[in-house]
Amino acid sequence: MNNDLLKEATEFICTFYKEVNKTAQEQENRLYEITQQIQNHGFYEHTLEELEYGAKVAWRNSNRCIGRLFWNHLNVIDQRHLHTEEEIRDALFEHMEYATNSGRIRPTITIFPQATPNKKIRIWNHQLVRYAGYKTExxxxxxxxxxxxTEICLNLGWEPKYGKFDVLPLVIQVNNHTPHLFEIPKHLILEVPIRHPQYEWFEDLQLKWYAVPMISDMCLEIGGITYTAAPFNGWYMGTEIxxxxxxxxFQYNLLPQIGSLMGLDIKSNITLWKDRALLELNTAVLHSFKEDGVSIVDHHTAAQQFKLFEEKEMENGRSVTGDWTWLIPPLAPAATHIFHNHYHNEIVKPNYFYQLKPYE
Structure with missing residues (x-):
C-alpha cells in the first residue's frame, strides 16, 4: 500500500469536495474507491471532474504566473485514452487549432495518460511551437x-533550413521507445509579423513571433498522480516576447540593432538607449498582435488583473502564493503594485512542475 500516494489523494479529494460542495458521504465513497485502486494497482485514476478541477487549480497555484485571474476558464481536453505517438501527435495538432482559434486564443490544456510503472509519455519540446537555433561558424x-x-532534432533526421524563425518539429516519446519526430502543418502555426506604429523601418527587420505559448515540457501533478505530458497555454504578456x-x-539580442536604427548612442549607458529601444520593441509587439486580432495583454493590465485575482482569492479565504522574481514584469516593474508587495513562494498542489529534459 502506497501510503504517501493515499495521503496526497485524500488531501486533494477533501479540498475538491469541499470547494464544489459535495456531501461528506460522496467524499467517503470516493476515498474508499481510491483506496481500493491503490491497494490493487499501486495507483488510482481521476474522474473527469477531478481532472478538470485539478488542472484548473494547478494554474491557480502557479506561483510564477501573473495571469491566474482566468484559472477557472481553462479548457481541459482529456486524452488519457491515447497511447501511440501518432495518436498523441494528432491530439497536439487538435490542441493547437483549438487553442489558437484564429487569434482569439483559448486557455487550454491537453492531458495524456498518467505516468505508471509501465507507462510514460514525454513531449521533448519546451513549447509546441518554438524556433530553431543553429550554431554556425x-x-x-x-x-x-x-x-x-535543435541539435537533437537534427540527429533524429530533421532537415535544417537555417532561417531565423524556423519552427521546430514535435518530438514525442512513449515509454523507452525511440522518439518520433513530426513536422507541424503550416496552417496550424499562427505567426505575427512585428511592425511599429511610427517607425516604418521596423518592417525591414523582418521580425515575427508565434501567437500562442504552449508549454509542453512540464508535468501536472494532481493528488499524487503525475501527468508527464500535459501541454497547456494561455496567451502572451507582451513583455515575454x-x-x-x-x-x-542570450536570445535574439535585438536591442543594439534597434537602438542604432533609432539614432541613439549605444556606446554610452547614460543615454538610456537600452530602455528606449526596449520600450519601442515592446510597443511594436503589442501593436502588431492587436492589429492582427491576436490575443495579448500588456504588463500593466496583467498586473491589474493579478490584483483582482488576489482580491478574489482573499474573498474565498485562500492566501495567494507567488514567486516575486517572476511576477514582476521585466519592463517598468516599479509601476505595478506587485513590485511593492511580498508573496510567500510556498508550493501548493495541484501544480505544474519542471521535469528533467529526456535528452540530457
Missing amino acids: QGVIGDPGSIAF GARNLADE
Missing part, C-alpha cells in the same frame, strides 16, 4: 535558447 542563426534541442525572447542578450 558565422555565429548563431535563430533562437540561441533552442540550440541544444518584447523584453525577453527578442531582447535578451
Whole structure:
C-alpha cells in the first residue's frame, strides 16, 4: 500500500469536495474507491471532474504566473485514452487549432495518460511551437535558447533550413521507445509579423513571433498522480516576447540593432538607449498582435488583473502564493503594485512542475 500516494489523494479529494460542495458521504465513497485502486494497482485514476478541477487549480497555484485571474476558464481536453505517438501527435495538432482559434486564443490544456510503472509519455519540446537555433561558424542563426534541442532534432533526421524563425518539429516519446519526430502543418502555426506604429523601418527587420505559448515540457501533478505530458497555454504578456525572447542578450539580442536604427548612442549607458529601444520593441509587439486580432495583454493590465485575482482569492479565504522574481514584469516593474508587495513562494498542489529534459 502506497501510503504517501493515499495521503496526497485524500488531501486533494477533501479540498475538491469541499470547494464544489459535495456531501461528506460522496467524499467517503470516493476515498474508499481510491483506496481500493491503490491497494490493487499501486495507483488510482481521476474522474473527469477531478481532472478538470485539478488542472484548473494547478494554474491557480502557479506561483510564477501573473495571469491566474482566468484559472477557472481553462479548457481541459482529456486524452488519457491515447497511447501511440501518432495518436498523441494528432491530439497536439487538435490542441493547437483549438487553442489558437484564429487569434482569439483559448486557455487550454491537453492531458495524456498518467505516468505508471509501465507507462510514460514525454513531449521533448519546451513549447509546441518554438524556433530553431543553429550554431554556425558565422555565429548563431535563430533562437540561441533552442540550440541544444535543435541539435537533437537534427540527429533524429530533421532537415535544417537555417532561417531565423524556423519552427521546430514535435518530438514525442512513449515509454523507452525511440522518439518520433513530426513536422507541424503550416496552417496550424499562427505567426505575427512585428511592425511599429511610427517607425516604418521596423518592417525591414523582418521580425515575427508565434501567437500562442504552449508549454509542453512540464508535468501536472494532481493528488499524487503525475501527468508527464500535459501541454497547456494561455496567451502572451507582451513583455515575454518584447523584453525577453527578442531582447535578451542570450536570445535574439535585438536591442543594439534597434537602438542604432533609432539614432541613439549605444556606446554610452547614460543615454538610456537600452530602455528606449526596449520600450519601442515592446510597443511594436503589442501593436502588431492587436492589429492582427491576436490575443495579448500588456504588463500593466496583467498586473491589474493579478490584483483582482488576489482580491478574489482573499474573498474565498485562500492566501495567494507567488514567486516575486517572476511576477514582476521585466519592463517598468516599479509601476505595478506587485513590485511593492511580498508573496510567500510556498508550493501548493495541484501544480505544474519542471521535469528533467529526456535528452540530457
